[in-house]
Amino acid sequence: MKFFGTILCLCASLSCSQILLFAGPALPSDERTNGKSLRPAFAPQQTALQDSSAVLYDGWFSFNYGIVVSEDGYILAKESELAERESVSVRIGEIHYTEVKVIARNPRWDLALLKVEASNLTPIRWAESSALPQGSWVVANGATSRYNRRINVGIISAKSRAVDGLAPVVLGIQFTEDESSLVVDIVTKDTGAELAGLKKGDAIKKFDGVAVMDRNSLIDLIRDKIxxxxxxxxxERDEEIFNVEVELMARNEAYADTHESRNDAMSGDFSKRRDAFPRILQTDIPFNARTIGGPLLNLDGECIGMNIARANRAESFAIPVEELREELAEMLPPVQ
Structure with a gap:
C-alpha cells in the first residue's frame, strides 16, 4: 500500500496540466500496433521480407506481393489478383523484372507460380511447422517504397481452420435443386452461360461429361477451374438433350454488382477472393488488398505461411506452410 500511497500523493501535488504532461499524448492507433519505436525490434524480419519477397506491379501501380521460392526466379503469388492485369512486372530488392511468365495456377488455394529470368536470388526460409499458439507475434510486408519495405506486425488471432465458400469461378447461372438435376432459375447477363444460350428452366445434367446431381457435385467439379x-x-430442355460449351468467369466479375453486406461496407479494402480455403492461419495484421500475397514470418524470420486474403477489418488469412509447400511441389516444373 506504501507504493500506491506515494503515487496518490504525487498526483495530488500536480496540476491538471502537469498530469497530462506526465502521461504524454496518446499515440494514433496505427502507431500503437506498427509504430516507429516498434519496428527496430523486427529488423531481421524486415531483411527477410526485403530479400525474399517480390512486389507485383501493373504498370507503375503495385497491387500485391509474392514469395521468392528459388534462386532462379520462381515466385508464388495470389492467382485471383492477376486476372485482367495489363502488364505484370516484379521487383525483387532493387531489381525490376519486366518479363513475367505464369507457369502454373492452383485455383483451390488461389495460387499462381510466376517465373522471372534471374539468378542468385534469396529464397524464403521455410519454417518446419505453422503451429504457433494464439497470441504469437508474426510479421509480414506492409507498405513499400521503390526500394524499401515497411513491416506489418500482428499476432495469430485464432486456431487454424477451413474457410467455407463457393467455387471461385462460375457458369453464370443460379439454380434450384431437382431430384436428379440442377434447374436453371436465373442466367446472369454477359456471362458464359448467357452466351452459350442457357435459359431459365433448363436442367443441367452433366459437367465435362460427369453427371451433376446436386449443388455440391457441381462445386466439386468446378472448384479447380480458372x-x-x-x-x-x-x-435438357423440353425433353430434348443439348450440349454446349460455356466459358467460366471469376465469381467476383460475374456478380460484381451484388449488394455487399453492411459488415463488408464497413470493413474497408478486402481481397477479391477471401473464402473457400481448405485450411488457413488467421492473424490480426492490418493488411489491405494491395499488401496481401507475401510471406508470413515467425520471430526467427522463417516463413510459416503465405498471406492469401484480407477478409475484413479484423481478420487476415494465410495458407499454412505445410499445405503451401505441398502445393508448390506440385506446381514446380519437373527437374530436367
Whole structure:
C-alpha cells in the first residue's frame, strides 16, 4: 500500500496540466500496433521480407506481393489478383523484372507460380511447422517504397481452420435443386452461360461429361477451374438433350454488382477472393488488398505461411506452410 500511497500523493501535488504532461499524448492507433519505436525490434524480419519477397506491379501501380521460392526466379503469388492485369512486372530488392511468365495456377488455394529470368536470388526460409499458439507475434510486408519495405506486425488471432465458400469461378447461372438435376432459375447477363444460350428452366445434367446431381457435385467439379476455362455442359430442355460449351468467369466479375453486406461496407479494402480455403492461419495484421500475397514470418524470420486474403477489418488469412509447400511441389516444373 506504501507504493500506491506515494503515487496518490504525487498526483495530488500536480496540476491538471502537469498530469497530462506526465502521461504524454496518446499515440494514433496505427502507431500503437506498427509504430516507429516498434519496428527496430523486427529488423531481421524486415531483411527477410526485403530479400525474399517480390512486389507485383501493373504498370507503375503495385497491387500485391509474392514469395521468392528459388534462386532462379520462381515466385508464388495470389492467382485471383492477376486476372485482367495489363502488364505484370516484379521487383525483387532493387531489381525490376519486366518479363513475367505464369507457369502454373492452383485455383483451390488461389495460387499462381510466376517465373522471372534471374539468378542468385534469396529464397524464403521455410519454417518446419505453422503451429504457433494464439497470441504469437508474426510479421509480414506492409507498405513499400521503390526500394524499401515497411513491416506489418500482428499476432495469430485464432486456431487454424477451413474457410467455407463457393467455387471461385462460375457458369453464370443460379439454380434450384431437382431430384436428379440442377434447374436453371436465373442466367446472369454477359456471362458464359448467357452466351452459350442457357435459359431459365433448363436442367443441367452433366459437367465435362460427369453427371451433376446436386449443388455440391457441381462445386466439386468446378472448384479447380480458372477463369477462361471452357466447360462442356449437357442440359435438357423440353425433353430434348443439348450440349454446349460455356466459358467460366471469376465469381467476383460475374456478380460484381451484388449488394455487399453492411459488415463488408464497413470493413474497408478486402481481397477479391477471401473464402473457400481448405485450411488457413488467421492473424490480426492490418493488411489491405494491395499488401496481401507475401510471406508470413515467425520471430526467427522463417516463413510459416503465405498471406492469401484480407477478409475484413479484423481478420487476415494465410495458407499454412505445410499445405503451401505441398502445393508448390506440385506446381514446380519437373527437374530436367
Amino acid at each position: 477463369p477462361g476455362d471452357v466447360a462442356a455442359i449437357e442440359f
